Amino acid sequence: MKAKVTLIDKLQFSAVSDSNHAIILDAGKDMSYDQGCRPKELVLMGLIGCTGMDVASLLRKMRVPFKDITISADAEISTEHPKIFTKIHIIYTIIGDNIDESKVEKAITLSHERYCGVTTMLQKSAKITNSYNIEKEKQGE
Incomplete structure (x- = not known):
């Protein structure tokens, strides 16, 4: 199994799974945009x-x-x-x-x-x- 994350900005990352599905990971508004799961x-x-x-x-x-x-x-x-x-x-x-x-x-x-x-x-x-x-x-x- 493999996975990859790529920094978008601040502490927000785009994550892609081995099965080629993507999600956004993010921190709260105090550190980033609060647009994805922790x-x-x-x-x-x-x-x-x-x-x-x-x-x-x-x-x-x-x-x-x-x-x-x-x-x-x-x-x-x-x-x-x-x-x-x-x-x-x-x-x-x-x-x-x-x-x-x-x-x-x-x-x-x-x-x-x-x-x-x-x-x-x-x-x-x-x-x-x-x-x-x-x-x-x-x-x-």
Whole structure:
């Protein structure tokens, strides 16, 4: 895997992935333009994106009839440099009718313990916990 960043101006960078997708990274208005994600934000988004792909794929294989999945994360960062994640809590919201809770638990566990490489990397420095909610599909949606 490869990636490349190129300085645009101040602390704003254009980043290009090995798969040739681009994003802007930036610092806040006090140091730059505040027009892109901060690097640690991207790491956190990468974590929940990685586990989300696992969980969605696993639930489909288990034939769980979900309509949507939303995943959020709350992270604590150390106060001393280098400022790293020390705790991360991931919250999964599975939306749909007739959702088998045991299959949701199994998919999340498999993601965290076996499939999500981002989780494995971040667990070296941060305690990662999770919880989930199952919500009924709203009528008319």
